[in-house]
Structure formats: C-alpha cells, structure tokens
Amino acid sequence: MKCIIIDDEPFAHQVLExxxxxxxxxxxLAAFRNAVEAxxxxxxxxxxxxxxxxxMPLVNGIQFLKALENAPQTIFTTxxxxxxxxxxxxxxxxxxxxxxxxxxxxxxxxxxxxxxPPAQDTANYLLIKDKQGMLNLKQQDxxxxxxxxxxxxxxxxxxxxxxxxxxxxxxxxxxxDLFLQAHRSYIINKTYVERIVQSNLILSNQSFxxxxxxxxxxxIQYINR
Numbered sequence: 001m002k003c004i005i006i007d008d009e010p011f012a013h014q015v016l017e018x019x020x021x022x023x024x025x026x027x028x029l030a031a032f033r034n035a036v037e038a039x040x041x042x043x044x045x046x047x048x049x050x051x052x053x054x055x056m057p058l059v060n061g062i063q064f065l066k067a068l069e070n071a072p073q074t075i076f077t078t079x080x081x082x083x084x085x086x087x088x089x090x091x092x093x094x095x096x097x098x099x100x101x102x103x104x105x106x107x108x109x110x111x112x113x114x115x116x117p118p119a120q121d122t123a124n125y126l127l128i129k130d131k132q133g134m135l136n137l138k139q140q141d142x143x144x145x146x147x148x149x150x151x152x153x154x155x156x157x158x159x160x161x162x163x164x165x166x167x168x169x170x171x172x173x174x175x176x177d178l179f180l181q182a183h184r185s186y187i188i189n190k191t192y193v194e195r196i197v198q199s200n201l202i203l204s205n206q207s208f209x210x211x212x213x214x215x216x217x218x219x220i221q222y223i224n225r
Contacts, residue, residue, distance in 0.1 A: 003026055075112065128165075139175050167185070196219070
C-alpha cells in the first residue's frame with residue numbers, strides 16, 4: 001500500500017518512517033509537516049493509506065479529513081485520546097495513541113489491508129480521479145495524453161477525462177511498454193502511432209501530436225523498430 005505521513009512532530013516522522021520501512025507491503029511516498037501541503041499532494045497522486053496526526057498548525061487532522069472528497073484509508077496517530085470518537089465517526093481504520101509500539105502499528109496496518117480492495121494490475125490499468133469521481137481506466141484504451149500546467153487531458157476513443165495531475169506524475173504511473181513522451185505536453189500510446197509527417201505524429205484516431213526536439217530520437221528509434 002502506498003502511504004504518506006502527515007504530522008508536525010519530527011520524532012513522529014522518524015518513528016513512522018522506521019515502522020513503514022520495516023513493514024512488507026507498505027511504501028512511503030511522502031511525509032508532510034502540515035495538512036495544507038498534503039492536500040495539494042493528494043490531488044495529484046494516488047495514495048492508499050494516511051498516517052494522520054490531529055493537533056497540527058493551520059488545519060488539524062479532523063478538519064483535513066473532513067475536507068477530502070475521496071479520502072484514502074486513514075490511521076490517526078496522536079497523543080490526544082479525546083478525539084478517538086470523532087476519529088472513528090470519520091471511518092478511520094484505527095486510532096494509535098502516541099507513543100505506540102511496532103506491534104500496535106502492525107495491528108492497525110493489518111486492519112487497513114483487510115479493508116483494501118484487491119490489487120489491480122497496474123501495468124494494465126490506471127486509477128484516475130476526475131470531476132465524476134474515481135475511475136479505473138484500461139491503459140491500452142488511452143490514445144494520448146495532453147498536459148497543461150497542473151491538469152492533464154486523457155484521450156480515449158470514446159471520451160476524454162480532465163484530471164488534476166502533472167505530466168511527470170502521470171508518466172510515473174503509465175506502463176513504459178505502451179507509452180512514450182513525444183513532447184513536453186504530450187504522451188502517446190505507441191500502439192496508436194500510424195506515421196510521422198514532418199514534426200508531427202499522426203495517430204490512429206487522426207489526431208496530430210507535435211514532436212518535441214528532445215523526444216524525436218526515441219520516437220524515430222521506436223518507429224524504425
């Protein structure tokens with residue numbers, strides 16, 4: 001499970017990072033000292049599990065979790081027991097009272113694992129969040145992706161999806177056997193390439209995608225193969 005830490009205490013970060021690194025099946029993506037930074041990150045990355053403190057500056061953990069539209073599974077990690085009832089009212093997986101042992105940490109993680117959906121074949125599917133909600137999209141159906149600042153437009157034969165995500169972030173999630181970056185603002189599915197005309201790719205749906213100078217060599221090598 002991909003997880004992040006949100007806690008304003010440096011020692012809490014050290015403990016949680018150690019516990020996560022010692023636990024098979026957990027992968028730490030990032031750690032934040034406040035909820036505001038984490039909110040922006042969650043808009044651009046898929047996260048399975050939050051380790052969330054409650055008493056923090058700017059926005060506390062309870063307020064933060066209430067503000068999330070599609071919150072990942074959450075384990076509260078706090079020194080304050082008085083928030084336990086409110087935490088469970090928000091469907092938190094567990095409530096770890098600091099200081100907690102590795103054994104207690106493992107019990108909480110096991111609860112999260114039991115509630116997790118079956119793992120998807122990430123080489124074949126892409127989990128995205130658009131204005132309609134969460135969608136598991138088959139990667140082979142993606143013809144090309146167009147980026148603009150903090151948003152990308154994922155184009156399939158049937159429809160397009162506007163997603164709050166960066167080009168760098170989405171490229172990390174795509175199957176490299178299928179996709180190539182053709183331009184700083186375009187990623188193409190190699191199987192839909194029909195031909196090159198001057199400095200453009202023509203795809204099977206007759207879309208024209210510009211070729212950036214930095215990416216031309218890799219594209220030519222692929223076409224030649």
